Amino acid sequence: MVLLRVLGFSLALILVFTLTANLLPQVEGEVPVEKEIDLGALTMDSFVALGEDIYNNKGTCTLCHNDSGRAPDLSAMNTVAAANRHLKNSRYQGKATDAAAYLMESMVDPGIYVVSGFGKKGSNDTESPMPAVDKPPIQLRAVEMDAVIAYLQAKDGNKITVELPSEAPVSTAVAPSAVTTVAEASAKYGCQACHSMLGTESAVGPELNTIAQRMGVEEIRQSIIDPDAKVAKGFVGGMMPGDYLDKMSARELEMIVRFLAEGKE
Numbered sequence: 001m002v003l004l005r006v007l008g009f010s011l012a013l014i015l016v017f018t019l020t021a022n023l024l025p026q027v028e029g030e031v032p033v034e035k036e037i038d039l040g041a042l043t044m045d046s047f048v049a050l051g052e053d054i055y056n057n058k059g060t061c062t063l064c065h066n067d068s069g070r071a072p073d074l075s076a077m078n079t080v081a082a083a084n085r086h087l088k089n090s091r092y093q094g095k096a097t098d099a100a101a102y103l104m105e106s107m108v109d110p111g112i113y114v115v116s117g118f119g120k121k122g123s124n125d126t127e128s129p130m131p132a133v134d135k136p137p138i139q140l141r142a143v144e145m146d147a148v149i150a151y152l153q154a155k156d157g158n159k160i161t162v163e164l165p166s167e168a169p170v171s172t173a174v175a176p177s178a179v180t181t182v183a184e185a186s187a188k189y190g191c192q193a194c195h196s197m198l199g200t201e202s203a204v205g206p207e208l209n210t211i212a213q214r215m216g217v218e219e220i221r222q223s224i225i226d227p228d229a230k231v232a233k234g235f236v237g238g239m240m241p242g243d244y245l246d247k248m249s250a251r252e253l254e255m256i257v258r259f260l261a262e263g264k265e
């Protein structure tokens, strides 16, 4: 019995350590990788912390959901209250009957309800620019989306209605490792959340598969370092993060620039 308790305590400690380690600022040149964690030992508090971490990192949610005005600033508003309001809107066409189901729907099928003023340009709020987060490149698992919902509910003091996962172990992104490929750099900085490249699609920004045909090395580097200096035709400024110069190592930046300009690594 004592042995079991000690064992349980050590497991909990390891889990808390793994979770908090990932909340610390990441070392330059590192990218989150998949790692096995025992979700069976989770408490609701650490599930919420996992959700917050996924929201800020693997989920790339904050690339768009921030104070730029290009997507609702979920961290600055009561997202559950907004969900309840939108459920009652006559434009709502989904199947959800409560806020948790609405939030899940928003993640896997963003077009079901497009928040007014935030639709794709020219679509009159009938199409969402948000990518389905359970599909590549973001590819969250059901349990990870549940954790995000738990976080969105908890952050404003709303009742947490999602259940703790019972099946274990499952893997999720927790530990950083070194960036060595363009795909890893893109995953770290969320390029594919907004751009079609490396085999995935997103129309938030210009497609980058054939960028070499319209831009040279210098221009490409400049548009990553200072995106709004020259806004691409047909797109609006203010969406692409403007702090890549601070965040990327020179090696990461040059790797991406060279890849885009030459079409190969």
Ligand code: HEC
Binding pocket: 055, 059, 060, 061, 062, 063, 064, 065, 070, 071, 072, 079, 082, 083, 086, 103, 106, 107, 110, 111, 113, 114, 115, 118, 119, 128, 129, 130, 131, 133, 140, 148, 193, 194, 204
């Ligand atoms: C590429 C940009 C982008 C990314 C990445 C993104 N979103 Fe969104 N999201 C949007 C935009 C724009 C809207 C508003 C249009 C709409 O309603 O679909 C939106 C809408 C939503 C809504 C509906 C809000 C409401 O009040 O009805 C939720 C919930 C949401 N996003 C959650 C998330 C979560 C969680 C993630 C990360 C796992 C995420 N989003 C990633 C752009 C993005």
Ligand code: HEC
Binding pocket: 063, 064, 186, 189, 190, 191, 192, 193, 194, 195, 204, 205, 206, 211, 220, 223, 224, 227, 228, 230, 231, 232, 233, 235, 236, 237, 238, 239, 240, 241, 244, 256
């Ligand atoms: C949150 C969405 C978002 C993210 C994340 C993002 N971009 Fe962008 N990007 C845009 C938008 C929107 C534009 C067009 C408007 C502009 O030029 O500022 C753009 C423009 C560009 C352009 C210029 C393309 C042209 O045809 O003029 C390049 C190159 C580019 N992005 C590369 C990247 C790379 C590389 C990354 C990742 C390190 C990245 N972007 C991340 C939204 C994003």
